[in-house]
Amino acid sequence: MTAAPEAPGPVRIVVADDQEVVRAGFSALLGTQSDLRVVATAGDGAAAVGACREHRPDVVLMDVRMPAMDGIEATRRITARSGAPRVLMLTTFDLDEHVYDALVAGASGFLLKDVTAERLFEAVRVVAAGEALLAPTVTRRLIGEFARLRPRPPSASLEVLTPRETDVLRLVAEGLTNAEIAARLVVGEETVKTHVSRVLRKLGLRDRVQAVVAAYETGLVLPRQAR
Structure with a gap:
């Protein structure tokens, strides 16, 4: 008798942000979903890199601006490793000048920090499944703007x-x-x-x-x- 395939486990997530209230807020929201699990949080980029090595998450929510090591450098180091998790950048503005750098560094998309709970859940699931977060037209607008400004x-x-x-x-x-x-x-x-x-x-x-x-x-x- 052939054994039934095991159901996939929850999406493993690391939340990296230098503001404790943001880390706690996102972690609490994600914790309400049975298929999502926060395995670690980090207050700076270096800690995020370490958390990824230790916990091997599927997705990282990464703030752009953090002390010690910013989110862009942390993303670059995380995505350079074999079997790297997907990275979603967290930013305050939808045309943050650092978002283009983050995408070049290996991020799979970005989220505004005032994202709704449902949009947050959807974004994590989409990226964990291997898809890019942004709609192509949004991606084109974003990258096109900063490619024009900073070729x-x-x-x-x-x-x-x-x-x-x-x-x-x-x-x-x-x-x-x-x-x-x-x-x-x-x-x-x-x-x-x-x-x-x-x-x-x-x-x-x-x-x-x-x-x-x-x-x-x-x-x-x-x-x-x-x-």
Whole structure:
């Protein structure tokens, strides 16, 4: 008799913020959900890195500004490790100038600190499942703005991509969903998903957010193209 597969355990979370009230508030909210569990909290970036090594969480809620080591450097160190958790940045403003740096460092998206409880739960679950948090149009607006203000030299080459994969990456960066890309290229949505997966694998990217960053940094999509 074949044993039934084990049910997946709760999403393991580390909350990193230099304000105790914020750490406590997010931890209390997350604790109300049976499928979410806070395994550690941290008051600065260095402590967040240590907590991730010790507790191996699935998701980190990471404040951008913290003493000792800021959230951007902590994110860079955390996501550089094999089997790294997904990182959601916490910020006060939706166009915080540090958010772009955080996404480049390896974050999978960002949340405003005044996020509603339901949005918080949804965001953690989405990122834990391996998806990018932000809608493509929001991601494009955010990254496009800061790529325009603070252009960076290319950090990756797109030569490894096929022409069709390059087309798909361009459309992802322009804010189209998989369904919209499928309609534009006259292919099936599953075909688009396959192309997106290949782009991520070939470029060594973690998720769709990082693909948008790469498209801007390589000049495949220019900020002025954003409509």
